[in-house]
Amino acid sequence: MSEGRIAVVTGAARGIGRTIGDCLVATGYTVIGVDVSDQLAETDFDPVQADLTTDGGLDAVSERVDTIDGNLHLLVNNAGITRDARLVNMARDEFTAVLEVNLGAVFRLSTRLRDDIVTGGSIVNMASRAYLGNFGQFNYSMSKGGVVGLTRAMALELAPRVRVNAIAPGLIATEMSMGIPDDIRGKMVDAIPMGRMGEPDEIADTVLFLAGAGYITGHVIVVDGGRSLSR
Numbered sequence: 702m703s704e705g706r707i708a709v710v711t712g713a714a715r716g717i718g719r720t721i722g723d724c725l726v727a728t729g730y731t732v733i734g735v736d737v738s739d740q741l742a743e744t745d746f747d748p749v750q751a752d753l754t755t756d757g758g759l760d761a762v763s764e765r766v767d768t769i770d771g772n773l774h775l776l777v778n779n780a781g782i783t784r785d786a787r788l789v790n791m792a793r794d795e796f797t798a799v800l801e802v803n804l805g806a807v808f809r810l811s812t813r814l815r816d817d818i819v820t821g822g823s824i825v826n827m828a829s830r831a832y833l834g835n836f837g838q839f840n841y842s843m844s845k846g847g848v849v850g851l852t853r854a855m856a857l858e859l860a861p862r863v864r865v866n867a868i869a870p871g872l873i874a875t876e877m878s879m880g881i882p883d884d885i886r887g888k889m890v891d892a893i894p895m896g897r898m899g900e901p902d903e904i905a906d907t908v909l910f911l912a913g914a915g916y917i918t919g920h921v922i923v924v925d926g927g928r929s930l931s932r
């Protein structure tokens with residue numbers, strides 16, 4: 702039971718974040734769902750429509766945390782974007798947009814909320830298996846590698862009070878991955894030993910596990926159906 706427990710989940714309007722939020726609500730958390738999208742209105746979350754790359758957006762989240770009843774136990778930094786391009790073609794705004802959302806917002810929101818998280822609480826950051834390097838995803842791979850470094854450094858700084866971990870999903874069935882052209886996505890699935898894409902609830906299960914795993918900090922759990930193995 703998670704009576705009086707608050708979780709903040711970013712990117713909660715759809716995809717992995719939406720499923721994480723739903724699973725947390727089902728286990729008794731009150732979920733502050735943060736997203737730039739107005740689709741939050743359709744959820745069971747306490748909604749904060751905010752762009753996490755802006756000071757106003759960050760202010761809106763911390764104000765909600767300050768005023769809501771209960772204690773902040775969990776921050777899930779899940780919001781993320783892609784602007785795929787090979788290095789030679791990448792425009793400056795594609796480079797900075799991905800770093801600002803995927804890495805900058807994780808750093809800024811964690812810094813803002815770290816003192817609000819109760820002793821024994823934790824942060825879970827959404828990295829990606831792409832941090833190992835994905836062709837055509839230079840900016841994205843770089844941002845997710847940054848998330849791994851941030852997770853490990855922040856785990857040291859916040860221990861022993863608050864744990865910080867990351868999840869590195871492989872290909873998960875959401876609107877983001879369905880944006881990949883069918884032929885390319887088909888080849889990606891062929892390279893997955895488990896023979897299928899992952900489901901958002903398989904990532905949500907890992908968030909729930911990490912939230913309760915009191916002796917795991919600074920770790921990255923790869924949830925990729927074996928994609929990182931060599932055959």
Ligand SMILES: NC(=O)c1ccc[n+]([C@@H]2O[C@H](COP(=O)([O-])OP(=O)(O)OC[C@H]3O[C@@H](n4cnc5c(N)ncnc54)[C@H](O)[C@@H]3O)[C@@H](O)[C@H]2O)c1
Pocket residue numbers: 711712713714715716717718735736737738751752753754779780781782802827828829830869870871872873874875876877878
């Ligand atoms: N789907 C995959 O295959 C996959 C694989 C590895 C990692 N991931 C990571 O998992 C996370 C969720 O991915 P998803 O597939 O659910 O993506 P998604 O595009 O379906 O959802 C992302 C959500 O983040 C929100 N968002 C984007 N920019 C924002 C901002 N500036 N402020 C607030 N909210 C913002 C979007 O509105 C959207 O609702 C991302 O960090 C992504 O990089 C996804």
